Amino acid sequence: MVDTLERTTAHEDDHGHGGHEEHHGPGGLLNWLTTTDHKVIGMNYTVTSVVMLLIGGAFAMLIRAQLTVPDGAVVSLSKYNELFTMHGSVMIYLFAGPFAFGGLANYMVPIQIGAPDMAFPRLNAFSYWLYLTGSITMLLGFLTASGAANFGWVGYAPLSNAINSPGAGADLWIGALILTGFSAIFTGVNLVATIFYLRAPGMTMFRMPIFTWNMLVTGILILLAFPVLTAGLVMLYADRHFGTHIYDANGGGSPVLWQHIFWFWGHPEVYILALPFFGMVTEIIPVFSRKPLFGYKGMVFATISIAALSTGVWAHHMFTTGVVLLPFFSFMTYLISIPTGMKFFNWIGSMWGGQVRYTAAMLFAIGFLLTFLVGGITGILLASPPLDFFTHDTYFVVAHFHSVVMALVLGAMAGIYYWYPKMTGRFLNERLGKLQFWLLFLGSMVFVMPGYVLGLQGMPRRMAVYIIDPTWQNLNIVSSIGGFMIGISTLIFAVNVISTIKAPKTAGPNPWDAHTLEWFTTSPPPHHNFYSLPNIKSERPTWDYFHPDAPALVHDDHDPSHVPGGAKVDAK
């Protein structure tokens, strides 16, 4: 165990107060355009992806408005197909992933491991500009004569070929995904290299914050999954324009091949989306319970297992194709539920016996647990092929994965409320935050629950109209009310952020009494992040520094509830 050397003096000599600003050449817009600072890039990613959340959310509002009446209240059949395609695409490709691994991870991971920046700062900047370009490219589809892509966010061949979807919107969609795909790959490279090579002295692998662990595993998953999708998209483009027949059954190709390629990316992608938010929640719950993470190493093991297993479950999206080995993919899917389930007990165990503070961030984290629980349990139902057969492509599946992604949105909000003081020096309003939480959490439940029932009643997904069975209307109206509650919660969030823009910077370095290194430096952190670093002797260096007399970590203790208030074990 090598003790960390204090690096205080060296850093202060290099970057005295205020010195860091001259450091970076031009200021203002040019600085912003040319920056390679991971914090500025992280903020760019965060702001851009939250704008994408608003755009994707606006599509969702239109979709829910359309479904309040059986024959469609708002848009035509073809516009509706564009809307749900772009809703899914914007949320998955342009919000959830980039927000997590481009935004918060980009900002926090280097600071959490005591590094001055990402390993490849210019590549990092390149990632962001690819992402921004890709995002605009995809949305430009709406301005073309034939509209945006309209074949669903999964783009199944041969619906996505040149005959069935001839418009330029489809090409822009493919191009956008290739651009954002490369952006994700470069970010993955950067995260993995940064975490392996730029950790501060003393920051061993098993002292890394769990968010950093999750981002390491996410980075590796990105490198496994995204190149496959990008290659698949290039082949799709070739089918559309260069006369190949890779996904064309009439030319000797295979439409099912697209599904294999897509889901070989798509299932790891589910965890690429989820793991960062697991990580955020795993940071937040222990901090606001004033306890260490329960079962830290088990949690790391669970995360790695999830990643490993996630590469072998893709065909559970294809149970009804009739051409996959059902028992194998069912079995693998059941296996992956075990480490996911373990995490729940890590989270509960971290609250157990603690002092739980109901801050907005913590409420969002608890809301994440409850919403994700619904998505997790229904996922286990879907892992059984006989049960998947009659729920596949119905609203049951829509409700299942919206339970999961609404949990991720709650996790994202937890992360924002937690790290906003660090990134800006300012607090978000807690009262507005709690109001937003209740609207978002209850709205999510009101929105997803009718979907389960509708799916079991036989309502297929991606239906512009449901005149086939108008009795589905009442539940659809309930679901839409939930959707609009989510919409209002988002407006409250926007008001909250805007109202802080000119607020004084009162946060200070460590407002939450947190555990990890980002809370050791100023808010926002200086250029190259630290004036000094504490000794890193556990996975909670900041906590150790501020609580030298706190009770020691406990292994295999008795029932913690028998020791109310704790603190009876001496730190020897």
Add this chain to the structure above:
Amino acid sequence: MIRSVNDRSNSFDSGIVHSRTSASSRKGLKWLALVVAPILLSGCQLPGFGITPGVTTSSHKVYKLWQGFMVTGLIVGGFTFLLIIFAAIRYRKRNDEIPRQTQYNTLVEVLYTVIPTLIVAALFYFTIVVENPEVALSTNPQATVKVVAFQWGWRFSYPGNPKVNVVGQTTQNPELVMPVDETTRVILTSLDVVHGFYIKDFNFSQYALPGVTNRFDFHVTKAGEFQTQCTQICGLYHSLMYFKVKTIPAAQYHQCLTSATSGDSFVACANGTSSLKATIRPTATQGAPVHHG
């Protein structure tokens, strides 16, 4: 292996003094075993949790599987839900003291790894028990129907009588006829894009894929009419790509199929209207199927 480098406590007595969490988890396991096993085996008095037993031999088994899964899911989900709520409320902030810094508890960690493993092993077992007969193919099905999906309609043809072709698109709502108490082989494919062949009351669906021919069997137990539609996004009129399934007594089915001179006459006969008036469809508002052959 899962021991913190900072751990300084003596864990010698932990094997004797169990925590409350672990005790309740083990109680939960026994409870689960006692409750879930009989439910998975019988399951008749339980609610349907949103679905019906349906009208095929497989759909009945799927229904029971669903009930067992729902009960298990509600128990596991409910238990976890209560734990989360309990922990959040019971351990809300009371004072400024620093609580015990519990980081590991081997027994609890082992339990929450082993118990879920046992539960999903059981779920997988029952999945296989239901799935294998459901996807197995009979050696000699008494009836066969070829289903071809296209944008945005269906063609049902019957190898037993090449003159019988039923074609309809969008809300023309073409009718697929199957015999009761016999095994019907469905041979499913698509002419263009991927479509979803879904029959709610059979608790079943399968993709219609271009370039792929899928085969599966139904053993229908009840006569009736079942309205349904395409479930996989297939383009502009996806939400209007209807079809209907009619199940009739086997004797009538074979008599109608043998005597039919066209798709229309077959469907009319199956609906009990005279085969002589086969050109007039009883549900004219929904549009008549088009003749082929």
